[in-house]
Amino acid sequence: MGKACGKTKFSQSAFNHLRDLGIDIDAERQPLVFDGGFVGRDNGQKGKVKDASQSYAGHRSEAGPRKGQRARTRPGPARQAESLRSVAHETAFGDQFRILAHHYEALAFEDPNGLWVAVKTRPLGRGGPQVHLLVALPFEETISPRTWAFEAIGNQAELFPLKHTNFPDASVCAFTKESGAWEPKDGLTALLDHYSLWIIKSWHRTHLDLWPGPQVGACAYYRRQEFKPDEWCGCESGKRYFACHQYKDIQVADQIGRRQFRELFSSNYEDRAAPQSVMLAARSRWKILPDMAAVFILRHAWGESRMPLS
Numbered sequence: 001m002g003k004a005c006g007k008t009k010f011s012q013s014a015f016n017h018l019r020d021l022g023i024d025i026d027a028e029r030q031p032l033v034f035d036g037g038f039v040g041r042d043n044g045q046k047g048k049v050k051d052a053s054q055s056y057a058g059h060r061s062e063a064g065p066r067k068g069q070r071a072r073t074r075p076g077p078a079r080q081a082e083s084l085r086s087v088a089h090e091t092a093f094g095d096q097f098r099i100l101a102h103h104y105e106a107l108a109f110e111d112p113n114g115l116w117v118a119v120k121t122r123p124l125g126r127g128g129p130q131v132h133l134l135v136a137l138p139f140e141e142t143i144s145p146r147t148w149a150f151e152a153i154g155n156q157a158e159l160f161p162l163k164h165t166n167f168p169d170a171s172v173c174a175f176t177k178e179s180g181a182w183e184p185k186d187g188l189t190a191l192l193d194h195y196s197l198w199i200i201k202s203w204h205r206t207h208l209d210l211w212p213g214p215q216v217g218a219c220a221y222y223r224r225q226e227f228k229p230d231e232w233c234g235c236e237s238g239k240r241y242f243a244c245h246q247y248k249d250i251q252v253a254d255q256i257g258r259r260q261f262r263e264l265f266s267s268n269y270e271d272r273a274a275p276q277s278v279m280l281a282a283r284s285r286w287k288i289l290p291d292m293a294a295v296f297i298l299r300h301a302w303g304e305s306r307m308p309l310s
């Protein structure tokens with residue numbers, strides 16, 4: 001019997017696993033990410049979640065082409081073991097994409113300014129739903145990748161809840177740049193593993209009312225809107241929100257809080273939404289992809305360089 005949790009259906013064992021992962025992550029016991037995006041518990045090891053990319057390499061199956069998959073030569077998105085069509089894309093992304101495609105189901109689409117990658121992940125395994133990610137990888141290495149997470153694609157396309165997504169484009173915020181949790185040299189697979197962990201945290205918040213583990217909250221208005229009292233405060237005090245900044249945050253007048261927010265994020269809290277072109281891509285099941293430059297210009301116009309939550 002499946003247990004219905006809102007729109008997302010988990011099996012009872014998947015739900016229990018989500019709860020156990022939440023306890024681990026909240027205590028900074030780092031989970032492991034396996035092929036296909038399954039997030040598993042690691043009972044033996046205590047470490048910071050931000051080091052996730054270091055520990056799971058040994059738990060993966062040996063990289064190599066899966067049975068029944070051959071390179072395709074006709075036009076269409078690139079899949080496993082296939083070269084990207086343009087020399088520029090192949091040089092910049094070919095190796096990383098092929099490694100990714102050994103660990104996740106992934107498609108690559110070439111854009112004049114980079115590579116779109118559509119990835120499926122199943123963080124709770126077969127007892128939980130499949131999640132669709134659209135990843136934008138610009139050629140320009142100084143610009144961070146940007147990713148949108150969908151509970152469903154097609155006619156019923158639905159973006160994940162907005163908690164811990166970026167302003168104003170609602171892309172996934174799985175870690176801060178400053179934390180060093182992920183850098184381009186860690187590779188695309190490690191990046192997707194971080195997103196699989198983010199999905200676990202987002203589901204935990206939706207279904208168990210708590211964002212587990214460390215989080216960042218740059219200003220009073222943001223914390224007030226997004227933080228539950230029992231979540232970690234986000235100021236590195238090592239305290240829960242109710243025992244730390246919540247009281248001070250409540251005292252900040254709305255108008256002042258909103259102004260501080262605008263100064264930090266160059267947008268209003270309410271303005272956050274995925275670009276229409278990204279929603280269209282999900283509805284079309286990646287048949288109509290956004291113009292990458294247009295999607296990235298959106299955030300530059302809002303002052304990305306000053307954003308602490310990139």
Ligand SMILES: [Zn+2]
Binds near residue numbers: 233234235236237244
């Ligand atoms: Zn605090």
